[in-house]
Amino acid sequence: MAAGPRVLNVNVGVLGHIDSGKTALARALSTTGSTAAFDRAPQSRARGITLDLGFSCLRTALPPQLGPGPGELQFTLVDCPGHASLIRTIIGGAQIIDLMMLVIDVTKGMQTQSAECLVIGQIACQKMVVVLNKIDLLPEGKRQSAIEKMTKKMQKTLENTKFCGCPIVAVAAKPGGPEAPESENPLGVSELIEVLKSQAYLPSRDPSGHFLMAVDHCFSIKGQGTVMTGTILSGSVSLGDNVEIPALKVTKKVKSMQMFHTPVTYAMQGDRVGICVTQFDPKLLERGLICTPESLHTIHAAIISLKKIQYFRGALQTKAKFHITVGHETVMGRVMFFSPAPADFNEEVKENTFDFDKDYLYQEVYLSKDSNSSENKENDQAGEVQLPSQQWALLEFEKPVTCPKLCLVIGSKLDTDIHANTCRLAFHGVLLQGMEDKNYMETFLPKLKVYKLKHKEGQVERVMDDYSVIGRSLFKKETNIQIFVGLKVKLSTGEDGIIDGGFGQSGKFKIRIPDGLKPETKTLLTTASKKKSKAGKGDATKEDESSKNDSVQPVTISLMFKRYVFDTHKKMIQS
Ligand SMILES: Nc1nc2c(ncn2[C@@H]2O[C@H](COP(=O)(O)OP(=O)(O)OP(=O)(O)O)[C@@H](O)[C@H]2O)c(=O)[nH]1
Ligand SMILES: [Mg+2]
Secondary structure (H helix, E strand, O other): OOOOOOEEEEEEEEEEOOOOOHHHHHHHHOOEEOOOOOOOOHHHHHHOOOOOOEEEEEEEEOOHHHOOOOOEEEEEEEEOOOOHHHHHHHHHHHOOOOEEEEEEEOOOOOOHHHHHHHHHHHHHOOEEEEEEEOHHHOOHHHHHHHHHHHHHHHHHHHOOOOOOOOOEEEOEOOOOOOOOOOOOOOEOHHHHHHHHHHHOOOOOOOOOOOOEEEEEEEEEEOOOEEEEEEEEEEOEEEOOOEEEEOOOOEEEEOOEEEEOOEEEOEEEOOOEEEEEEOOOOHHHOOOEEEEOOOOOEEEEEEEEEEEEOOOOOOOOEOOOEEEEEEOOEEEEEEEEEEEEOHHHOOOOOOOOOOOOOOOEEEEOEOOOOOOOOHHHHHHHOOOOOOOOOOEEEEEEEEEEEEEOOOOEEEEEOOOOOOOOOOOOEEEEEEEEEEEOOOOHHHHOHHHOOEEEEEEEEEEEEEEEEOOEEEEEOOOOOOOOHHHHOOOEEEEOOOOEEEEEEEEOOOOEEEEEOOOOOOHHHHHHHHHHHHHHHHHOOOOOOOHHHHHHOOOOOOOEEEEEEEEEOOOOOOOOEOO
């Protein structure tokens, strides 16, 4: 470890709607700039928007809650882009921060991407500070009352979020806007620094486990090698360690390391470091992960636990495609939702594990208060829809992704029109099980016991004798009835029956009633048959005709069974 005073690092994300003044605020806050801060990229400057994460830092005295003893607190400011199209970068940025600043243009209030950032913050961050920026644009006489009004509004917005009651600070990061001289001093920034200090906490710092680092910049230094800078997400790293760049499948030795311009020999979770390796072309890696060799897995499909994002309009449909951010990568993927089997509905589920021994119920749509699918009609009749405490999804990716175990997953509809003023983030969850085998369909999925409940209805055509009836309209003409032989059915009059075999060529079948038909049922059926044969006089010989003629029969037959979605034999199972 480096000698000298103790320095603690806290990553502070700067998030908010486009043009709210995030970059201006980061600039006002920082005393030391680091690589690629402040829209240094030429494309960024030309367009006046932030295209990538910007890093800068600010050092202050250690606040009392992080004491005792001498030392310094370093805030690494992670300036995120605001433009809607860059939401993937924002999600990546949010996963490395400990404390989030949500920047709001005080003259505009909450805007579409402020809301999306708030959602991301709720998923990925512990703490938040709201910054009302551009207060210089409020007429001086009415400034205070306008700030108070917006503060109240924000408090209301945050009421039902985990950030309820968080500090709200009013500033002007760049009074006068872009044309104002640099000498114009920002307003409220020293107050904001005090608030940040009061909110700072020691993020979890645990040197155990695999080393994993989110790299945000990669560049070469003549005569030294290639430097990758980033935040250590887990584990630790020492000089001489081998680290893998999984996206490129190469392993390199750590030649030297720096933490904010100071050489170090060791760094751990929460630290921001630059790692120098040799013989590696920096052009090959821009953004990405490096890790302990072979500690990440590359997966083609995954099982996740998930929750719908409340602000997402519309239902989450099975088979729909989403943009899926898995850890730090985003790919297209298809989803299939499933819930606990009814028997396990109220059972506590263990966090971060998936139980392959249990049965799960396939769902056409994710069950939520607003999902009024016909599937849930039976549930609905009780009034309120009963929702399970946990639901899951199977994700099938269009391209394999490389990610750590148990990483964060966010599903979004990024193809939604960015001017549509709606939340594009649809669900979030935890990756419970990845499937590394390309042939997971054959090798893995059969282990996943998700079933569909099938319900078929038909009618009793006529009585054969006291212990058997002929049924119809349950199967199609071409159905191989043989595979249904032996399955149990129930008559609407209460009798249990067993499918005995086909009858004729038109999909009719024979049902055996082991306990015999009730006399009432027999009467009911005989009267109905008589009526029918009268009506159909002349054609009575044509069996086929009568099955098309859907005259109402008084007794219905219902067949219920479950079938596992991934069972290659398509077995029908009855309890
Ligand atoms: N009047 C006034 N203008 C400001 C203030 N802060 C920022 N601006 C202006 O608002 C515009 C946007 O500022 P940026 O800091 O680039 O905004 P941003 O949120 O980083 O934008 P993106 O990164 O593209 O989302 C610039 O023209 C700034 O000069 C402020 O406190 N007062
Ligand atoms: Mg910016």
